[in-house]
Each structure stands twice: as C-alpha cells, then as structure tokens.
Amino acid sequence: MSKALPKRSENYSEWYNEIVKRADLAENSAVRGCMVIKPYGFAIWEKMQRALDDMFKATGHQNAYFPLFVPKSFLEKEEEHAEGFAKECAVVTHYRLKDNPDGGLMVDPNAKLEEELIIRPTSEAVIWNTYRNWIQSWRDLPLLINQWCNIVRWEMRTRLFLRTAEFLWQEGHTAHATEAEAIEETERMLGVYATFAEKWIGLPVLQGVKSPNERFAGALETYCIEAMMQDGKALQAGTSHFLGQNFAKAFDVKFVNKENQQEYAWATSWGVSTRLMGALIMAHSDDQGLVLPPKLAPIQVVIIPIYRNPEDLAAITARVMPLLDELRAAGVSVKFDDNDSQRSGWKFAEYELKGVPVRLAIGTRDLENGTVEVARRDTLSKESRPFDGISSYIVGLLDDIQENIFQRALAFREENTHSVDTWEQFKEQIERGGFILAHWDGTAETEEKIKEETKATIRCIPLNATEEAGSCVYTGNPSNKRVVFARAY
Amino acid sequence: MSKALPKRSENYSEWYNEIVKRADLAENSAVRGCMVIKPYGFAIWEKMQRALDDMFKATGHQNAYFPLFVPKSFLEKEEEHAEGFAKECAVVTHYRLKDNPDGGLMVDPNAKLEEELIIRPTSEAVIWNTYRNWIQSWRDLPLLINQWCNIVRWEMRTRLFLRTAEFLWQEGHTAHATEAEAIEETERMLGVYATFAEKWIGLPVLQGVKSPNERFAGALETYCIEAMMQDGKALQAGTSHFLGQNFAKAFDVKFVNKENQQEYAWATSWGVSTRLMGALIMAHSDDQGLVLPPKLAPIQVVIIPIYRNPEDLAAITARVMPLLDELRAAGVSVKFDDNDSQRSGWKFAEYELKGVPVRLAIGTRDLENGTVEVARRDTLSKESRPFDGISSYIVGLLDDIQENIFQRALAFREENTHSVDTWEQFKEQIERGGFILAHWDGTAETEEKIKEETKATIRCIPLNATEEAGSCVYTGNPSNKRVVFARAY
Numbered sequence: 001m002s003k004a005l006p007k008r009s010e011n012y013s014e015w016y017n018e019i020v021k022r023a024d025l026a027e028n029s030a031v032r033g034c035m036v037i038k039p040y041g042f043a044i045w046e047k048m049q050r051a052l053d054d055m056f057k058a059t060g061h062q063n064a065y066f067p068l069f070v071p072k073s074f075l076e077k078e079e080e081h082a083e084g085f086a087k088e089c090a091v092v093t094h095y096r097l098k099d100n101p102d103g104g105l106m107v108d109p110n111a112k113l114e115e116e117l118i119i120r121p122t123s124e125a126v127i128w129n130t131y132r133n134w135i136q137s138w139r140d141l142p143l144l145i146n147q148w149c150n151i152v153r154w155e156m157r158t159r160l161f162l163r164t165a166e167f168l169w170q171e172g173h174t175a176h177a178t179e180a181e182a183i184e185e186t187e188r189m190l191g192v193y194a195t196f197a198e199k200w201i202g203l204p205v206l207q208g209v210k211s212p213n214e215r216f217a218g219a220l221e222t223y224c225i226e227a228m229m230q231d232g233k234a235l236q237a238g239t240s241h242f243l244g245q246n247f248a249k250a251f252d253v254k255f256v257n258k259e260n261q262q263e264y265a266w267a268t269s270w271g272v273s274t275r276l277m278g279a280l281i282m283a284h285s286d287d288q289g290l291v292l293p294p295k296l297a298p299i300q301v302v303i304i305p306i307y308r309n310p311e312d313l314a315a316i317t318a319r320v321m322p323l324l325d326e327l328r329a330a331g332v333s334v335k336f337d338d339n340d341s342q343r344s345g346w347k348f349a350e351y352e353l354k355g356v357p358v359r360l361a362i363g364t365r366d367l368e369n370g371t372v373e374v375a376r377r378d379t380l381s382k383e384s385r386p387f388d389g390i391s392s393y394i395v396g397l398l399d400d401i402q403e404n405i406f407q408r409a410l411a412f413r414e415e416n417t418h419s420v421d422t423w424e425q426f427k428e429q430i431e432r433g434g435f436i437l438a439h440w441d442g443t444a445e446t447e448e449k450i451k452e453e454t455k456a457t458i459r460c461i462p463l464n465a466t467e468e469a470g471s472c473v474y475t476g477n478p479s480n481k482r483v484v485f486a487r488a489y
Numbered sequence: 490m491s492k493a494l495p496k497r498s499e500n501y502s503e504w505y506n507e508i509v510k511r512a513d514l515a516e517n518s519a520v521r522g523c524m525v526i527k528p529y530g531f532a533i534w535e536k537m538q539r540a541l542d543d544m545f546k547a548t549g550h551q552n553a554y555f556p557l558f559v560p561k562s563f564l565e566k567e568e569e570h571a572e573g574f575a576k577e578c579a580v581v582t583h584y585r586l587k588d589n590p591d592g593g594l595m596v597d598p599n600a601k602l603e604e605e606l607i608i609r610p611t612s613e614a615v616i617w618n619t620y621r622n623w624i625q626s627w628r629d630l631p632l633l634i635n636q637w638c639n640i641v642r643w644e645m646r647t648r649l650f651l652r653t654a655e656f657l658w659q660e661g662h663t664a665h666a667t668e669a670e671a672i673e674e675t676e677r678m679l680g681v682y683a684t685f686a687e688k689w690i691g692l693p694v695l696q697g698v699k700s701p702n703e704r705f706a707g708a709l710e711t712y713c714i715e716a717m718m719q720d721g722k723a724l725q726a727g728t729s730h731f732l733g734q735n736f737a738k739a740f741d742v743k744f745v746n747k748e749n750q751q752e753y754a755w756a757t758s759w760g761v762s763t764r765l766m767g768a769l770i771m772a773h774s775d776d777q778g779l780v781l782p783p784k785l786a787p788i789q790v791v792i793i794p795i796y797r798n799p800e801d802l803a804a805i806t807a808r809v810m811p812l813l814d815e816l817r818a819a820g821v822s823v824k825f826d827d828n829d830s831q832r833s834g835w836k837f838a839e840y841e842l843k844g845v846p847v848r849l850a851i852g853t854r855d856l857e858n859g860t861v862e863v864a865r866r867d868t869l870s871k872e873s874r875p876f877d878g879i880s881s882y883i884v885g886l887l888d889d890i891q892e893n894i895f896q897r898a899l900a901f902r903e904e905n906t907h908s909v910d911t912w913e914q915f916k917e918q919i920e921r922g923g924f925i926l927a928h929w930d931g932t933a934e935t936e937e938k939i940k941e942e943t944k945a946t947i948r949c950i951p952l953n954a955t956e957e958a959g960s961c962v963y964t965g966n967p968s969n970k971r972v973v974f975a976r977a978y
Contacts, residue, residue, distance in 0.1 A: 029619065030563070031556045031606065036619055039551035039634065046552060062528035063535060067520045068608075068639055068655050069579075072586070074519070076593045086586040086594050090558075092608065093582045093596065095643040097561070097575040104565045105575050107582065107605055116596055117520065119557070119581065119608075130518065130525055139830070145528065150557055150639065154584040166557050341628070 005353075007287050012231040019281055020160045023290040023354050026277075033158040033165030040354065041277065043298035045168070048276060049148065051200050051295070052170065055192050061144040061172060066126050068149075069117035074125040078250040081124060084217020088154040090119040090165075119152040124218060124243070124269055127173045128251040135175055135265055137256045142185070143175040151273070161278035162235075162489050169273035175265040177257060179244070182266035183221075186242040189270040190223040193238035201276065202293040202406035203227050203283050204413055205237060206435075206484060208460025213444050216269075220244040226459040226484065228413040229282040232433020234459045234486035237279050240270035278489070284378075284405050290355030291377055293405055294398040301327060301334040301394060302356045304347050306363035313338060316362055319387070326391040332398065352377060357401050358394060362387075378405050419482065426473050426485075430454045435486050439479035441472035450474050456485045494842075496776050501720040508770055509649045512779040512843050515766075522647040522654030529843065530766065532787035534657070537765060538637065540689050540784070541659065544681050550633040550661060555615050557638075558606035563614040567739040570613060573706020577643040579608040579654075608641040613707065613732070613758055616662045617740040624664055624754055626745050631674070632664040640762070650767035651724075651978050658762035664754040666746060668733070671755035672710075675731040678759040679712040682727035690765065691782040691895040692716050692772050693902055694726060695924075695973060697949025702933050705758075709733040715948045715973065717902040718771040721922020723948045723975035726768050729759035767978070773867075773894050779844030780866055782894055783887040790816060790823040790883060791845045793836050795852035802827060805851055808876070815880040821887065841866060846890050847883060851876075867894050908971065915962050915974075919943045924975050928968035930961035939963050939974070948973045 005022070006014040020026055025041030028034075037045065053063070069092065076082050096111030120126065127145075135143060148170045158164050172189060176182040190207055197203040205225035215222040219241035227237045248254070248264035257263045284291040294300050303323070305316040320336055327334045337347055344361070351359055359375040366372055372390055375382035378401045385393060416434030420426045429436055440446060440458065450473075451457050465481040472479050494511070495503040509515055514530030517523075526534065542552070558581065565571050585600030609615065616634075624632060637659045647653050661678060665671040679696055686692040694714035704711040708730035716726045737743070737753035746752045773780040783789050792812070794805040809825055816823045826836055833850070840848055848864040855861050861879055864871035867890045874882065905923030909915045918925055929935060929947065940946050954970040961968050 027619075027622075029556045029615070031558045031560060031615070034556035034558060036556065037554040039553045042553045043551065045554075062532065064528045064531045065526040065534075065657065067518045067523035067525070068641065069520045069523060071520060072594055075586075082594060086588075089584070089586050090581045090606070091583040091586065091596055092579045094580040095578070097564075097578050097580065097607070099575075105561055105571060107580050117579070118586070126518070126520070130516075133516075152557065168554065 005287055005289060008230060015287070016282060017160070019285055019290055025281070025290075026160050028160065031165075033155060035160050035164050035166070037168075037274070040298060044280070044292070044296050045274060045277060047296045047298070048196075048200070049170075052192075052196055052272065053148075055196060056146050056170075056172065059144075059188060059192060061146045061174075064145050064147055065149070066123050066130060066147060068120055070120050070123070070126050072116045072118060074129055075118055077125060078218045078246055080246075081218035081250075085121040085153070089121060090152045090154055092117040092119065120149070121151060121153045122269075122271075123147065123149075123171055123173065124247050124267075125251075128247040128253060128267070131173075131175055131265070132251055132253045135253055135255050138177045138258050141175055141177040141255060141265065142181060144172075144185075145174065146170055146172045159278075161274055161281070164274075167274045169271050171269060171271040174268045175248070175253065176268070177255065177263075177266070179266050182244075182268050183242050186221070186223055186240045186268045186270070189268070190225065190238075190240040193225050193240065193270070193272055196272075197225055197227065197237055197276075197279075198406060200293065200295050201280050201283070202402060202409060203237065203279055204406065204410040206460055206462055207464070208462040208484065210239075210460060211444070211447055211458045211483070213447055214458065216241045218243060218246050220246070223463075224460050226486075227279055227283060228409075228416060228435060228486070229279070229489070230412065231282075232416050232486075234435065234484075234488040235275075235279050235282070236459070236488065237276060238270070238272040241268060243267035243269060283409050285355070286380075288380065289353035291405060292355035292357060294357045294402045297355065297357050298333065299335045299351075299354075299356050300332050300398055301358045301360065302347075302351045303334065303336045303360045303362065304344055304351075305336075305338055306344050306361055312364050315364070315367055319367060320362065323391055327394065330391060330395050332391075332395065352380075358397060360390075360394075376401060378408075420473060421470070423473055427454060430456050430485070430487065433487070435459070435484050437482040438473040438485055439470035439481075440483045441475050441477035441479055443475075446472060446474050450485070455487050457488055459484045459486050459488060494776055494778060497719060504776070505771060506649070508774055508779055514770070514779075515649050517649065520654075522644060524649050524653050524655070526657075526763070529787060533769070533781070533785050534763060534766060536785045536787070537685075537689070538659075541681075541685055541761065542637075544685060545635050545659075545661065548633075548677060548681060550635045550663075553634050553636055554638070555612050555619065555636060557609055559609050559612070559615050561605045561607060563618055564607055566614060567707045567735055569735075570707035570739075574610040574642070578610060579641045579643055581606040581608065609638070610640060610642045611758075611760075612636065612638075612660055612662065613736050613756075614740075617736040617742060617756070620664055620754070621740055621742045624742055624744050627666045627747050630664055630666040630744060630754065631670060633661075633674075634663065635659055635661045648767075650763055650770070653763075656763045658760050660758060660760040663757045664737070664742070665757070666744065666752075666755070668755050671733075671757050672731050675710070675712055675729045675757045675759070678757070679714065679727075679729040682714050682729065682759070682761055685761075686714055686716065686726055686765075686768075687895060689782065689784050690769050690772070691891060691898060692726065692768055693895060693899040695949055695951055696953070697951040697973065699728075699949060700933070700936055700947045700972070702936055703947065705730045707732060707735050709735070712952075713949050715975075716768055716772060717898075717905060717924060717975075718768070718978070719901065720771075721905050721975075723924065723973075723977040724764075724768050724771070725948070725977065726765060727759070727761040730757060732756035732758060772898050774844070775869075777869065778842035780894065781844035781846060783846045783891045786844065786846050787822065788824045788840075788843075788845050789821050789887055790847045790849065791836075791840045792823065792825045792849045792851065793833055793840075794825075794827055795833050795850055797853075801853050804853070804856055808856055809851065812880060816883065819880060819884050821880075821884065841869075847886060849879075849883075865890060867897075909962060910959070912962055916943060919945050919974070919976065922976070924948070924973050926971040927962040927974055928959035928970075929972045930964050930966035930968055932964075935961060935963050944976050945974045946977055948975050948977060
C-alpha cells in the first residue's frame, strides 16, 4: 500500500499488473502460466457468471457437463480444428505414479494410456461425439446447451486474465435443423455478449465478423465483440461461431428432417472467459486503482466511520445501522468497515484501490449536522449530503456510475477511432493507438502484410458497416466497406 | 419408455443404472470412467451447488480458484498424502502435439515437461503452497476459502455419480491460528453438510469420525456423514478433515502469533461431490423412477391438460395461466406441458420417471366442477381438489413431500440398524444389509479382519455415541462405545 501505483500513461503494462496484484484479484501460481484467482477477483467473476447464466437460460439454454479429457483421435476428426489446437495441448499419457527408488514419486511406465488424452482446449470434439447419440430426429432439435468449465491451452506468453494456460469460461454448443436457425443462434448469442459487455461491464463493444484468417479453427464464420482498452489496443471479448455442418460430418451427427430425410445437423459454439476480467480492469481503472461497474462490484458501497473514541463510534454505528438495513433491502451490497486496526486514511485508499463504487464517510460533525460525505469512485469527486434519504440517493447514484463509466469508455473509443484512407496515414495512426477504419481488399495476403508491417490486425468487419465504395489502404484495390484495424491483446 | 424399470428388489444395481439413464441424469462418455452430466441431472446439481454455496458464504467462506495442475514435487511433500493419491493420478507429461507422418496427430517428443503435472486429485498441495504467501500474521487468519472445480482420480471400477474418474465437487481449505479453531471449523462444516443432506436432499445422515484406517491421506481426523441407501448399503456423503499442521509443515506456512512467535498454521479441508447425486437417487427413488426432494427439483410442479380438441385446450389453458403466475410468484418452479405431440398417459409416466414432486391434471370435467387432480410423486397417491386456493395448497404440499421423504428414509434407516453383540449375529446381520452397531476393540487389525471376513467396514464412530462398556464383537476385547459397521459404496 505504501508505494503509489505506476501511472497508466507511463507504464501501462506495469500499471495493469500492479492493479491485478494490489486489488487482490489474481496472482501467478507456481504452475507455469496458470493463475490463482483470489477471493475478491473471484467474487467479480461469480457476478459475471450469474448474470451471463441468467441470460443464457432466458434464451432457452440449459447447462450440462462434459469430460475434461478429449481422446487424441477425437481431436483429429475435424482437420482444421485439430491443426488449430494441436500446438498448445496439455497431454495426459499416464494414469499412475509409483515410488521412485531414489525417493519421491515417479511416473509408472506400466501405466501408460493406450490413447493419449488431451485436456480440453475447447469441447467441440467431445460434445459432438456425444450429440451423435442425442440427435435422431428434427424433434430433438434445437439442442441448446452450455457448459461452465476450465480450459487449458499451453500458451507460451501468458498474462494474468488476458492469456493464461488454464482459464475458466463458458462454452455454448448448439445443434440446429437448418442453416438459417444456426446462423440466427450465432448472432443471438453475439447479441447476448454485447448486451452483457455494455450493460454489466460498462464496456462498449463493436460487433462484427472475423476475417477468414482470424476464424476459429473449424468455423465457417466467427462473430466477435471487440473492445478498446485505455492504451488504445483492442481486446477480443467474446466470440460466437457458426460451425456449419463441419462437426456433424466429423462425428456423424445426422437427424431425420421433417421431409423424412437424413441430414447433418448445423452447429454453433460461443464462449466468453475470465479474459473478461482483464477487459473490465483495463477499460475503466485509473491511476488510483481498480474502477468497478456497480453491477459487478462485490461491495457496492462502503461506509467508513470517522471517530476518535469508542463513544463516537457507538453513536455513528447507531446512526448507520438502519441505513445498512435500508440499503440491503434495496439489494445494495454494503460493508460497514468499523475495523479499529486501520486508520480511515488507509481505508479510503484501500477501497479506492479495490474499486468500490461508492464510499460514505460519517463523523461526529456529520451526526450533528445530519450529513454524510459521499464519494464516487468513478469521478473521485465527493460531496456532503443530507443523511435523510441517502439510501435512495445511493441507489440512483449506482445507476449513474454504471452509466457514466460506460459513456466514458464509449467517448474514449470514439475519440480514438479514425477513418484512414492512405497507407502513410495508416502507419502514422497505428503508432498513436486506437481503432482504424480503413478499406481492405478482402485478401488474406494483404491482411498478412499489414500485420507484418504494423502489427495491426483486422479486429472485425463490423456488422453495421455501411456500404461505401473505396480502395484498399494497402493495395489500392477496390473495397466496398471499411473494416476495423488495431493492435490487439 | 416402453420397457418397465427393473425392480429395486430384484436388481438394485441395474435399477439404479436405468434410473440414471432414463431420467436423463447422466451417461458414460467415450472417455473411460468419465461421465457426461446431462441437462436434467445438471439442473439438480446446480440447485445443490447454490444451496451449499449460500451456506458456505453464510459461515464466512469465500470462493477462489486454484490451478488444475499439481506439480509432482508438490504432491510428494506431504508423505501420507502422496501415498494416498499416487496410484490414481492422471499425469500430464507433454504440452504439444504435432503432425504424425503416418497421418493424424502424435505427441511431440520435443515438448516434454521438465516436471510432470498431476491433474488435481484434491488441492491441498497446490493451495497450501499458495497459502505460504498469504499468511504472515495471526491477522491473516482464519483464512476461509472454498473452490468449486473438477477433480480426477483414476478409479478402475467406476459407476455414474458414485465413483467416476472425473467428478465435480467443492473443496474448502481453511487455515487457523489455533488447533481448537481448526477443529471447530472441521465440525462446523460437517454440521453444514449434515444440515444440507437432511434439509435439502431429505437424506438422514449419521455424523461421526472415521477410524484411522479410513482417514483422508494426510489428515489427523476425518469426520464424515454416512447415509443408508435402499439396499441397506452405506454411502459416505461428505467428509471434513482436521489436518493439523501437516500441510503447513510440508509447505512451510508459518505465521507470527499474538505472542509474536512463529507458528505453523492449522488446517482443515472438506468436500462434497457429484456423488451426492447418487445418494439422492438411491435414497428416495422407487420402481416408477426418480423421486426428487422438492427443494432440489428442477421442475417442482407439472400441469398436464387433458383434452380432446383445441377448444378444450384453450379453455384449460385460460384456467391454468393465472395459476402459473401465482405459483411462480410463490417461488415454485412449474411447467405447463401442453405439448401436443405426446399423449397424457405418456406424460404421466415421463414425469413420474423424472421425479417431479407434484403433478396436476386438469380436464374439461374439472373445468365444469372447479376441480383439479393432484398427484404426489412420493406416495403415488392422487386426489381431486377444488381449483380455488390450489396454489397455496401446493406450496404446503411441497413442504410436506420434502418432510415425508426425509421421514421415510429415516424410518428405513432405523428399521435397518441393529445392535449386535456376537460375531455370529454380526455375520448373519451383515448379509441382510443395513447398519450394525457393535463394539470394536479400536485396533486396525480387527477392523481389517472384519472387512476381510464380511466386506463390512467401520462407517464411522458416531459423534453422539453413548459411553457403554462392552466387548469387541470380533475379539472380545474391551470397548467403551459402539461403532457403525456396514457394507458400503
């Protein structure tokens, strides 16, 4: 607590790491690339889970659970999928340890698996193998299933929440009788993600589709939501894939349609992960620490008594108790921090660091005056307000803060989004960060060259892009809409 | 649906398997010993999770998440623990696949891990290694953390829910400043489990401690809740371990106590798993299928319209709609099954099979008479009741059913619990199943011999056992209380 946080403007990367650490969100574990999500960080993730889960259920999905292990032969069945994930797989080869004659334990060579098991890097393979037995007729469709679980992808360069070898996520896997229904589902879930990002995280997102280069391995189309972080870099916050009949064909999932003919089922999959924690942190936080959207804050309001002696504390406590009840009755998560072992100045800094949206401070003077000091975390402003009626004021204030941090992030994105028409401008602009709207000739080759020269990738082709005749910023070849370029996490 | 279920009395094991399958709770996956938990089964598990999680939080615990992987060297650190789990470990040895020249994929021999990673069979090692950095002072204690996650133990003989290679569970891991506080916590969480089992699952349990033979590997004392299934066998439904300072010593977790001295922290761990699903199924179900306690039923009430033509259905629907609203407002999960493609007889059987606690049937005659047919799943009884006021009747009925299935299971346990004083009686009684209360001389050797001769194990030494002078049922040596013997799952 003693040392100040690094400033965003000076060392963005270090600023991020320090917030994750000092706000008690997560830490690196002793296992390479795997994180420990600490209670305060996990409480935020739980709130995300609950909100998303409610939205999934409201759109007709049910949860289920499939095995952690994917037999190697399953992964091989869809070729592109296999290629996409083969290089980052944790592989189980044995099922027993035994005493090492030199002490300790060793892998028992007699307990080698006949077929290696991959820790799921995603579950299309194991789930579509299961769906073969669940889908016989159009009456079994649509099959709308979601799973909350852990995932392992052996990334070489990891970063807390943003890219870790093990992470937590949800993965929806749906099967449909027609192509149109599957595409509709893919788009519906993208919409759910966009709504969650904007209404809960306060994170404005672009909705779009990926270029073929950036598609999920095995998908015909990958939809995504893309957000801008405060360093101007893009972060892919969620994806929704239209898988066509690829997995149905790979795993032989056929159904009898209404015309009494055998047909392969149409698939989607969609996921968001603990990466959203990284997005939340980087989108809103400031040089004082974490800034949490009220809807996801484990503690929405903290009340700190300012007192010199036990009598003062008793008087303040008596005043505060009914307020705690009122706030809790209104569904507000509130903490009264009367811990005597820390000074109030320390507490102020600590709750700022942890992003608690509203802080109330109340001292003996306030008791006399019938006032309370209200501080907002998002603006760091404070004011003295009448104690009477404060609970309804706070309920409204939490909504204001939720809206304000969204609007602030939106304004930031708008300020840092530029339409660019020449390659010189593109190269200059990309150095300043932000999103670039530019024409692209639609070829993988051009995309690759732009990436090589500038480290910028096509984040998405926005769903709401307007048709506009233009020429590719790199090749000059014709193009009919602008796509979004940025450097990305 | 066509074939009747096997009868409990004829083939208990097959009856269990068929209920799991036909009620759509779970199925075996293509991965040896791993199950797929299907949506209906998972919905029950989610209700268990929610209730338990609320109880953990109400007793001051917070959730967190620790890595899936345990480095082999961590597992080795606590010797008994290592021995207990070494023989059933899934081991990750490589982190990459590559193209096989013969087609498909193969493990990349260049991607061998320096140190093997074990898929967590339980997380004491990885968590206590983390706690070393979290605990410095008595002010950091108690540390009360829980984790919901998947676990892998490479069991050779598996059974859906009861014993699977991968399962879902929660594991609490707490650290305390004193031995007394740690024991208090161990007992508190056993109490939480007992309350959950009895009030939510409707499962009467004995609370006790395990004999040293049956202790968790690394524990000083293992507390457990033990339940009786309908075949008279025992099922361990949850355990709570007092770990002493074993893990603190193995991972060097010291704190400065109030006397300013370095001391090792005191530990507990406690867990319940998807095994509880097996307990739920086997405790209450009957020859018609699953019987669910209302508090854990995904659908508590199903309403089935009995009609011959669309006009009848419309009239019934109009009558039923306000009832659906009333029930939902009262917190009841209700489904109106107006699916036209299945006959009502089929529906009756299907919801019976799935254990829906209350079924309402309403036909045109009922509309005329202002009645509705109410069927209870637990007793399979039905009666015609006035439609007016039916929602409050149902709310009370659900409570009655919850209580009734508990009382029925309790009566069954009482009927099948016998005090036995001679070895001859013991051998006869154990063949008839149930719990045997018998004196035991307290030695591992006697326990082992009894197990060899009868397959009965000591399920627990009940916490509430009365002091009573006696002689060991096997050796005749003195004993001061009776312990519980049974054959077990």
